[in-house]
Amino acid sequence: MMKNIAWDNYQIFLAVARHGGLTAAAGVTALSPATLGRRMVEFEREIGRELFIRSQTGYRLTADGRQLLDHLTELEAAARKVEIWRGGASGQALVRIVAGTWNGWLLADNFPAICTERDDFRIDLHIAERRASLAHRETDIGIRAFEAEEGNLAAVMVGEVAYAAYRARYSVDVGPGRWLAVDTENAISAYLRWPHENQAGNIVVTVNRPRSLRDLALSGAGIAVLPCFVGDLEPRLERMGGEIKDLRHRQWIVMNNDDRHRREIRIVVERMRKLMIAHADLFAGKRPSHGG
Numbered sequence: 482m483m484k485n486i487a488w489d490n491y492q493i494f495l496a497v498a499r500h501g502g503l504t505a506a507a508g509v510t511a512l513s514p515a516t517l518g519r520r521m522v523e524f525e526r527e528i529g530r531e532l533f534i535r536s537q538t539g540y541r542l543t544a545d546g547r548q549l550l551d552h553l554t555e556l557e558a559a560a561r562k563v564e565i566w567r568g569g570a571s572g573q574a575l576v577r578i579v580a581g582t583w584n585g586w587l588l589a590d591n592f593p594a595i596c597t598e599r600d601d602f603r604i605d606l607h608i609a610e611r612r613a614s615l616a617h618r619e620t621d622i623g624i625r626a627f628e629a630e631e632g633n634l635a636a637v638m639v640g641e642v643a644y645a646a647y648r649a650r651y652s653v654d655v656g657p658g659r660w661l662a663v664d665t666e667n668a669i670s671a672y673l674r675w676p677h678e679n680q681a682g683n684i685v686v687t688v689n690r691p692r693s694l695r696d697l698a699l700s701g702a703g704i705a706v707l708p709c710f711v712g713d714l715e716p717r718l719e720r721m722g723g724e725i726k727d728l729r730h731r732q733w734i735v736m737n738n739d740d741r742h743r744r745e746i747r748i749v750v751e752r753m754r755k756l757m758i759a760h761a762d763l764f765a766g767k768r769p770s771h772g773g
Contacts, residue, residue, distance in 0.1 A: 580607075595753060675725065
């Protein structure tokens with residue numbers, strides 16, 4: 482009979498499987514990549530199955546790994562139902578939102594428009610660049626840069642997002658420029674890959690989180706590609722040239738179709754929709770009055 486395996490090993494497996502590698506999973510587990518790698522080797526030995534195909538580009542799931550991920554996802558969904566039941570009994574339901582760096586920044590900056598002290602629910606705001614997974618209720622609400630492909634998801638389109646290159650206002654022009662970029666392992670989105678694909682020879686600083694790009698650009702360290710609703714809202718930044726049109730995309734608020742009628746989810750989705758529609762011109766690259 483197989484001995485009991487610690488539940489935290491399954492949770493670590495979920496982090497590595499969903500983030501596709503050790504470095505990205507380290508950011509959500511507070512464990513080092515080396516520790517995660519060792520724990521996954523031990524976990525495979527305990528469970529008696531090979532779960533990952535390891536390569537320089539990351540960790541890819543084997544057939545057994547995909548099956549385990551499906552089983553654990555079903556367990557999470559069942560646990561979520563219990564959580565909803567408990568929340569309903571206590572009057573403190575939980576609404577889980579997953580957003581990328583900059584939408585998360587916008588939500589945090591306008592949080593009273595999303596959740597007030599009069600609300601009888603709590604918010605869990607999770608910031609992640611990888612796409613929100615809602616098919617099995619891993620989360621309740623996500624913001625995506627593409628239309629939902631899963632049949633059991635509902636979606637609300639909230640406009641388009643434009644991107645441009647930004648530098649500190651009144652910076653000295655230094656020829657082709659000093660470019661800032663997220664490192665290749667964490668450059669998941671198209672705008673994060675753009676400097677590597679178009680300015681690779683001029684990149685002088687790489688970081689592992691998109692949030693640092695704005696801060697470095699403000700310091701005068703170089704040029705960063707940012708969503709226009711981020712760069713144009715900061716009067717200390719100016720655009721380098723026009724919009725990078727190849728990066729423009731639509732965005733959607735998505736939720737599980739079975740949960741979209743839950744009162745607290747309806748409320749939060751509608752508030753998010755109003756907030757994002759109110760910023761639609763900025764998202765689409767129409768500059769505010771201070772834009773240069």
